[in-house]
Amino acid sequence: EPEVTQTPSHQVTQMGQEVILRCVPISNHLYFYWYRQILGQKVEFLVSFYNNEISEKSEIFDDQFSVERPDGSNFTLKIRSTKLEDSAMYFCASKDGEGSEKLFFGSGTQLSVL
Amino acid sequence: QQPVQSPQAVILREGEDAVINCSSSKALYSVHWYRQKHGEAPVFLMILLKGGEQKGHEKISASFNEKKQQSSLYLTASQLSYSGTYFCGTENNAGNMLTFGGGTRLMVKP
Numbered sequence: 001e002p003e004v005t006q007t008p009s010h011q012v013t014q015m016g017q018e019v020i021l022r023c024v025p026i027s028n029h030l031y032f033y034w035y036r037q038i039l040g041q042k043v044e045f046l047v048s049f050y051n052n053e054i055s056e057k058s059e060i061f062d063d064q065f066s067v068e069r070p071d072g073s074n075f076t077l078k079i080r081s082t083k084l085e086d087s088a089m090y091f092c093a094s095k096d097g098e099g100s101e102k103l104f105f106g107s108g109t110q111l112s113v114l
Numbered sequence: 115q116q117p118v119q120s121p122q123a124v125i126l127r128e129g130e131d132a133v134i135n136c137s138s139s140k141a142l143y144s145v146h147w148y149r150q151k152h153g154e155a156p157v158f159l160m161i162l163l164k165g166g167e168q169k170g171h172e173k174i175s176a177s178f179n180e181k182k183q184q185s186s187l188y189l190t191a192s193q194l195s196y197s198g199t200y201f202c203g204t205e206n207n208a209g210n211m212l213t214f215g216g217g218t219r220l221m222v223k224p
Contacts, residue, residue, distance in 0.1 A: 102161060
């Protein structure tokens with residue numbers, strides 16, 4: 001089965017530093033998402049992206065966050081100035097249709113902010 | 115608004131059955147069920163669309179009661195491999211973002 005790939009699998013950074021999390025969605029998919037999961041808690045929606053623009057975002061996705069699809073394959077999440085509370089597992093997901101299609105999740109990037 | 119799942123945790127012996135519930139205060143268009151093993155990404159189980167359908171996947175099935183804005187996941191004759199955290203995700207309209215519940219931790223013991 002095709003996969004969503006994420007890099008790096010682990011990222012350690014100092015508070016205040018910028019991080020970029022990378023994702024390669026499944027090639028024919030058009031809808032892209034970022035979710036995060038703080039250890040032991042639920043999976044929280046951050047942002048959805050379609051047709052080169054954000055379609056929805058949550059309260060968590062403030063001005064410190066941005067997303068980009070710099071080329072035809074990558075989908076990135078940037079956190080401009082990381083905070084301790086940004087430590088979490090970040091999942092990228094994609095789907096091919098507009099309707100209620102299943103989401104394909106990547107294996108995640110564990111971000112640790114020190 | 116996130117859906118509410120119950121129970122928060124279940125411990126079973128192999129071969130026993132379990133039911134996990136997911137309810138929303140808002141009208142639902144669809145309910146998705148995912149299972150997550152520790153340290154891994156959520157894995158899709160099934161989608162139920164409004165219309166009250168029931169779906170099955172091996173010995174795991176689910177129902178969706180649109181009027182009650184509830185879905186239930188049924189695990190029968192549980193296996194060790196069923197252990198993990200089960201999340202329901204809900205959509206209020208077609209194509210909306212998926213909002214996940216708090217999860218139900220299921221542990222199946224030999």
